[in-house]
Amino acid sequence: MLKKFGWAIAALVVIVAVILFYSSGRFNLQQEVAEQQSCPVFPSRTVERTPFPIAPLYAKKNFNLAQKIKGLSEKQLDEHNTLYEGYVQKRNEIAQKLTEVDLSNQNKTYSAYRALKIAETYALNGSLLHELYFENMSNSGSAVGPQMLQLIEKSFGSFEQFKNDLMAAALCSHGWVLTAYSIDDHLIHNYVLEAHNQTVPVLALPLLVLDVYEHAYMIDFGIKRAAYLDVFFTQIDWNVVEERINRWVNPLNK
Ligand SMILES: [Fe+2]
CATH class of the missing domain: 1.10.287 (Helix Hairpins)
Structure with a gap:
């Protein structure tokens, strides 16, 4: 009896073994694909972050302020x-x-x-x-340059109206006033910054910057900001403003 069915039993054992082998392999393959699909594209944020190679190092500039500015x-x-x-x-x-x-x-x-x-x-x-x-301050006694004057007249109508707007902004600001060229409307505006990092306009290139924090004038003028502004206006280096127009504005309009 055993001899009669021996070959059949052996064949059955081989078939079962083959089925089990492929089943096992297919399962492993499916599991591997599933693991790959669930794996995030980026490594987990919980792993230790590789630091940037070198932190940028910014150097302070030397201005020799007492030599270049009068009135302060x-x-x-x-x-x-x-x-x-x-x-x-x-x-x-x-x-x-x-x-x-x-x-x-x-x-x-x-x-x-x-x-x-x-x-x-x-x-x-x-x-x-x-x-x-x-x-943008010096005792050079420079006059407003032709490019800035053109922008002023286009944006404010006249130099007098521009100055009135600048002084009003300077008297009400908590921090800075920026006369800046807007890439959006191609006009200049006097923007008021509440702090270094507040109400900063986007798409605006600063051509003239005025500090109206109390620390800019308190030692010399106490709380008399208007007296400081009078001095500032005599110390504007308009040549620097023209250079900024050449460097930042003119390339945009070529
Ligand atoms: Fe300041």
Whole structure:
């Protein structure tokens, strides 16, 4: 009996073994595909983040303010310059910290990363706006240049109306006034910034920057901002404004 069905039993065992082998392989393949499909495209944020190779390092600029500006005391200018250098230093500190931050578990109620990103813009604008401001002042006694005058007349009708608008903005602003060229309407506007990183216009290129924080004039003028503004207006270096138009505005209109 066993001899009679031996070959049949052996064949059945082989068939079953083959079926089990392929079933096992197919299952493993399906499982592998499923694992691949569920795998995120990007690695998990919980893994340790590879830091940026090098944090950018920003150098402070030297302006020799007491030599180039008249009407503001050396103490006033020194204090202001020290404040500016602090913003550059903080900009560098923040840039370094941003390379070390843990990006996982972000939360809109509190996030160390968010705090750094807000401080990043504050220090960035605090640095750059002071540089633009210090650069566009000198005792050169320059007159408004032809390109700026053309923009002023196109945007405000006359130099007098432009100046009236600029002075009004300067008297009511909490922080900065920017005379900026808008890439949107190709006119210049006097924008009021509530702080370094608040109410900053987009698509606007700063041509003339005016600091109206109290620290810009308090030592020399107390709370008399208008007296400071009179001095500022005599110290505008309009040649710098023309250079900014050449550098930033003219290439857009070619
Ligand atoms: Fe300032």
